[in-house]
Amino acid sequence: MRKLFLASTSTVHGSPYLEYISTELKSFFKGVHEILFIPYARPSGISYNRYTKHVHTAFSSINIDVKGIHEFEDPKLAVEHAQGIFIGGGNTFELISKLHENDLMQVLRESVNNGTPYFGTSAGSNVAGISIKTTNDMPVVYPPSFEALRLIGFNLNPHYIDLDLTSTHMGETREIRIKEFHIYNDTPVLGLREGSWLAVNGSQVILKGKLNARLFKQNEEAKELSPESDVSYL
């Protein structure tokens, strides 16, 4: 059965990396002794080794070993043999470029659909959607496609943030940006605030965490969804 854990952020303000979800991750990865980490998003250009080491430390507290995909000769085989998969945050354009370049899109889709648990944070959650067209990242590299893994039937906007009423900045708000997405696309978009995640079990998709999420659909008013909302219908 498909199992996904798609988090808006790896880190909430004032708390160490992954700590706010460590209990849930332990239960999500129950029975898994080692996960395959995909460090391609490289936040701030961190090396694959350093990024993997950072993740290794975080997962050691829940007794799960971590191997970086770059440590394997054949990344496709590494995905096929993985007990669990984690794609971390960083730059979504660089991440999707490397997934395409290393021809991992199909094998990731198949593995997850066949039951390999998939954990994503930020960019790693973004690529689980239909496309990366609702990422917040700067397009620092040109990917061969904006198509994503289609592990869920809609798009995510991680790190969703509300309009700051005190701001005098004239750049677009997040809501305006997502509405612009719907001028050209009809894929629903779920704005996941920091601290929220989606729990996917088979065909069931549930909003988790303490905060509401904001749902955007083409030609409809945006609406707030409360925690434990079932968004399987999207």
Add this chain to the structure above:
Amino acid sequence: MRKLFLASTSTVHGSPYLEYISTELKSFFKGVHEILFIPYARPSGISYNRYTKHVHTAFSSINIDVKGIHEFEDPKLAVEHAQGIFIGGGNTFELISKLHENDLMQVLRESVNNGTPYFGTSAGSNVAGISIKTTNDMPVVYPPSFEALRLIGFNLNPHYIDLDLTSTHMGETREIRIKEFHIYNDTPVLGLREGSWLAVNGSQVILKGKLNARLFKQNEEAKELSPESDVSYL
């Protein structure tokens, strides 16, 4: 002689569209009776007609007529014959897509290099650089290329905004995003705060407005440039 006016924003907080630079625009477009407006960036999906009408109203106060490029049968000929060109803000990905689709990149480059005055705001300033890889916009459409017009020898980041020290949001700051750009690219990036613009005359490029701009170069510390700085060397 090449003449460009590249503004960070069309509008500063609390002031009508283009008003904060209306005196400078009047002098920039001296002798020009009609400009060609390129509305492709469509902020919030506004129609080409409505966007052009909006610009028409703003320019009527300085006695300049405005025609939208979509009103011409042959957009390339429209660029060739234009007395002046204005590309307005909106979504940079949609804008660059339409410029490529309508095969306007080369003719725009030639016209501006041959002396047709070019005015850009926000996305319209972004596309004057080397690439659109330092836009802030959401990648709502997939363009055939991220290459831009190369009317200046570096990239701009319009609507540049400083870190908000009171924020608890974990998404990347603008500075972190531009530093990520420099992991993969060596083009210098000038962060133009709202209210700043660049005045290009021939090979001379001067920072205008009351605010500093922030200059980012690969493997160097970012630095602040004061108004009237000459950035022709970039």
